[in-house]
Each structure stands twice: as C-alpha cells, then as structure tokens.
Amino acid sequence: MSIIKNRLFWPSLILAVMLVINMFTSNQFVTIQNGHLFGTLIDILRGSAPLILVALGMTLVIATGGIDLSVGSVMAISGAVACLLISDLGDQNAVGSVLLIIGVAIAASLVLGLWNGALVAFVGIQPIIATLILMVAGRGVAQLITDGQIINVQSSPYATLATGFFLAVPVAFLIAAAAVALTLLLTRRTALGLLLESVGGSPTASRLAGISARRITIMVYVVAGGFAGLAGLIYSANIKSADSISAGNLIELDAILAVVIGGTALIGGRFSIAGTVLGAVLIQTLSVTVVAIGIPPEANLLFKAVVVVALCLSQSPDFRAKVFGRFQSRPAVEKPAVEKVVTP
Template sequence: MSRETDAVRDERVVADGESDLVAPRGAGRMRGLARHRLLWPVLVLVLLLLSNLIFTPGFFEIEVRQGHLYGSVVDIVRFGAPLILVALGMTLVIATGGIDLSVGSIVAICGAMACLRISDLGDQNEVTGVLAAIGLALALSLVLGLWNGALIAGVGVQPIIATLILMVAGRGLAQLITGGQIITINSSPYKLIGAGYWLTLPFSILVALAVTALAVLLTRRTALGLLIEAVGGNAEASRLAGIRSRRIMLMAYVFCGFCAGVAGLMISSNVSSADGNNAGLWIELDAILAVVIGGTPLAGGRFSIGGTVIGALIIQALSTTIYTIGVPPETTLLFKAVVVTVVCLVQSPAFRARVFRRRAPRPLPVAEKPKAEVAR
C-alpha cells in the first residue's frame, strides 16, 4: 500500500449532514480552538477588562510602592481570591452531581471563630496564638464539610436540602459565636492573610494560587479527577464498577468546606473584623455562577478548574466595571444579572448554532419533485 498523501490525511468535516468538506490541517486546528470550552470565557474577561479603558485610561498600569505591586488588575485578582477559593470547592462538588449552598455560612463561621480566638489573646500580634486560631477555624471548616458529606453520601439526603440546613443554621451559629456583634481585632500576623504582601504580591493571591495548584495536582495528575467525573456521570454505575462513590463525594464536600474556611479567613483578615450576619453573604451564588461560566455543567460528570478560575475573575472584573462606569447602586444587581445571562448564552454551543449558523435547506416535498424522479 502506498503512503497516505497530505491531501488524504487532511481532516474531513461533515457539515450538518451535507457533503463532506475537505479542510486543511490549519483550518481544523482553528476550528478546534474556536470550539474550546475556555475560549468564550477568556474573550469575555478580556472585553470586560478592555472596557474599563474607556472610563479609566490608566486601568492596566501597575506600579511598585514600597516593594508592593499596586494596580487595578492586581486589585481584581486580590479581591477575587476568596471567590476563586469558594468556586474551586464548588467545582468538585458540582462535578459529583451535587451542590453546596452552605459555603457562605462556613465563610462567616470560620472568620468569626478565628477573630474570636484572636480577640481573647493578651497579645494579638503573638504568632503562636494567631496560628492556633487559624488552625482551629480551618479544623472547624473541615468538620462542617464532613457534616455535609455525611448527610449526603452517608444518609442519602438530597444535596440541596442538606446544605440548605447548614446554610440557615450556620449563619445563626456565626452570630452565636460573635454574640450578634462585630468582633474587631488588631493583629498584624492575621492581617497578612487578606491584606498583606509577600514577595511583592498580595498574600491572598499566593494562597489562591497554592490551593488552585493543589486542586490541579490532585485531580489532573492522579486518578481522582477521573473518579470524580465517573461519580458525577453515574454514581450507581461507578459503584458497581468498584469505585467507592460515597467516599469520593465525602472528600469533595470536605474540600469545599476547607476552601470556604480559607476564604473566610481572607475576608475577615482584610477588614480586621468578623461579621456573622454579612460575611460571605450570597457568595455561594457567585461561586455557582463562576463554575457555570467556566464550563462545568450543573448536571456533573466533568469539570474545568481553569474555567472556574476564569469565571471567578469575570465576576470580580464585572463588579469592578460596574463601579468604574458609574452604574447606579439600585440597578447594580440587575445589570450584573443581564451581563451574566449574555455571557452564558454566548458560550452556549446550542445558542450559537441556532443564532449564527444557517439552517440546512429543507428537502422538497414529493409532490414538487420532477415527474421522472417520482416515476422511479
């Protein structure tokens, strides 16, 4: 047999059931890039950032002050770090076919616990005492995540119901910890988590990068990611195949609780106070939006950590853009909802196929075909 020529090896693309079209390799690669799940989120993020240049000419300027990086873009990533963390945990939960509505309450509980312990210290700048408070708060976040996982994977409670219980009760627990008051602290070591700098970068960005790298390492460099997708695709079938689906679901909820706990430390550290009523309020909805915008379906079965990070940055960039262009406060939520709706529609393949592609011509009815063809 003769070797295949380049023309034979070219990709064949079938267009809506019509005749085969021969496309060069370059065209095939461009078409594959256009269908990449991260293309549209990245384009939306770039457009949002560029739109700020109209109102703030120096939006992309980054400068170094006293060895620290400052700039609008840096602030977007810094303020978006807690949302990135919560969205990372939410990604793995949604990938298993579940949902976690309690992350906002876990944010408030962990921030309140850490601030309460630090406020009881004789010296709030004592590193050992601050580390003990942080460790206690993170241990509590693991327990709360374990509670959700036990209800869902062990008892069989529906995820939306189990996490709704902690969403309501957890907010009350946070206010019980703070005594219904705002706990204010003055601790330089604790302030480092959300408002400090290290190696010229905001420390919160470094924490978000470390947790993201850990999630990628565990899910893409080991079989854990494949197991999570298998459980999300069909938990019963994966169980019959020998996968311990309940253990996988339990691990996902524990990780989600941990991420929410770290985000709670960031938020309370940034303002040096804990507010059990308002800390992390509605962050669960922004996290779900970030996951969906990033290309992870709510039905589970597959997930994209990179897409989730981009989705979280889109939401934070959108919030920054809203304030930059001067949208009235009473219409902020409506404006945000409209933009998110447009983003979800634009990245939907079904919507793009219906709006931007021409429909294939309908076949002629038998009565309108030529007589010779009908006679056959």
C-alpha cells in the same frame, strides 16, 4: 473556528474586553509602590481570591453530582471563630498564636464539610437539602459565636492574609493560586479526577466498579468546607472583624455561576478547574468594571445579570447554531434536469 467553538473562548474574550475598559477608565491599572504591585488589576486579583477558593470546592462537589449551598455560612463561622479567639489574646500580634487560631478555624470548617458529606453519603439526604440546613443554621451559629456583635481585631499577622504581599504579589491571591495548583495536581495528575467524574456520571456504576462513592462524596464536601473556611479567614482579615451577617452572603450563587461559566456540568461527570478560575475572575472583574464605567449602584445587579445571560447564551451550541446558522451561506440547490419528451 475551532477556537471559537471552545467553551472558554467567550468568557476569555469578555474578560479581556473588561480588562481593556478598566485599563482606560482607571487612573492606575498596574503600578509599583514601595516594592509592591498596586492598581485595578491587583485589586481584581486580591478581591477574586475568596471566590476562587469557594468556587474550587464547589467545582469538586458539583463534579460528583452534588451542590453545596452552605459555603457562605461556613465562611461566616470560620471568620467568627478566628476573630473571637484572636480578640481574647493578650498579644494579638503573636504569630504563633495567630497561626494556631487559623488552624483551629480551618479545622472547624472541615468538620462542617464532614457534616454535609455525612448527611449526603450516609443519611441519603439530597445535597441541596442537606447543605441548605447548614446554610440556615450555620449563619445562626456564627451569630451565636459573635453574640450578634461585630468583633474587631487589630492583628497584623492576621491582616496579612488579605492585605499582605509576598514577592510584590498579594498574599490572598497567592493562597488562592496555591489552592488551584494543588487541586490541579491532585485531579489531573492522579486518578482522583477520573474517580470524581465516575461518581458524578453514575454513582451506581462506579460502586459496581469498586469505587467507594461514599468516601469520594464525603471527601469533596470536606474539601469544600476547608476552602470556604479559608475564604472566610481572608474576608474577615480584610475588614479586620467578624461580621456574621455579611460574611459570605450569597457567595454560593456567585460560586455556582463561576462553575457554570467555566464549563462544569451541573449534573456532574465533567469539570474544569481552569474554567472555574476564569469564571471567578470574570465575575470579580465585572463587579469592578460596573463601578469603573459609572453605572448607578442600583443598576449594578441588573447589569450583571444581563452580561451573565449574554455570556451563557454565547456558550450554548444550540443558541449559536440558531442565531449564526441563518447567516451562513447555503450551497445552491441544483435544479433537477428536465427530460425532453420526444413525440413520434
């Protein structure tokens, strides 16, 4: 019973069920071709990499009691900057130049995260409003960078971010796994995780305790911007172009959903990195499963919403108590003993 009460039990169960469905519906679930892993499972891992990166940054932001709605626009800007600079190269396959451009794009994303953090920590704007500004304006900035066009690139080193393999495993997934490992190391092996939860639980109390709440707040928005920028690079490398309209469109909603599924409190003060990763993989698996079982495309979003609602309800202790509690056997109520009245 203790396992069932765990918040991650139901997401893990649903993920396992969907993987089993894909195992029987797909022609190749996992296979090896030319020394590389291929199949539906590998497609799920590769496709979930951008969402894992964005959801990681979102987890840290939400842990401090904030929110970041601009991650999709940051993805678009990052991909636009990278593809624009690569398209201007004389040799798009020059590894050194491509790596430098990737660094420039990530640096731009960090600056955008710093902008969000400054608005929240120093100006005092509510996080949802501060990041909404960049969410709207950032998409316009991305379109200005690309001049409203789709910039195509033919760079093999750049495409490696999304389609390359290392030790038979997709590079995109390895990048996401490295980000997860680094985040876990910094938040669970150092005092950083406790500081994040302190700021999210009570910014005033943490400030009185000597914790620099502003510094922590700025840091998490910068990290979220960097992760979103890296996700934007993977997305644009996958399609070998910069699409400022479609890149990262509504990914912030999936990221928030992954964070909630993973058990992070939206009010701040409690977060789960492992739960976020599980939520991101579950969302990507759900998208693949919908196609695998033949659900019409026009019903995809509705089916996804139904599954998500059922999942969230199954995680609610109050809902489980109301639904399953009535089926539990109740102890028999002993009738009080009736005293006999003796008449003289």
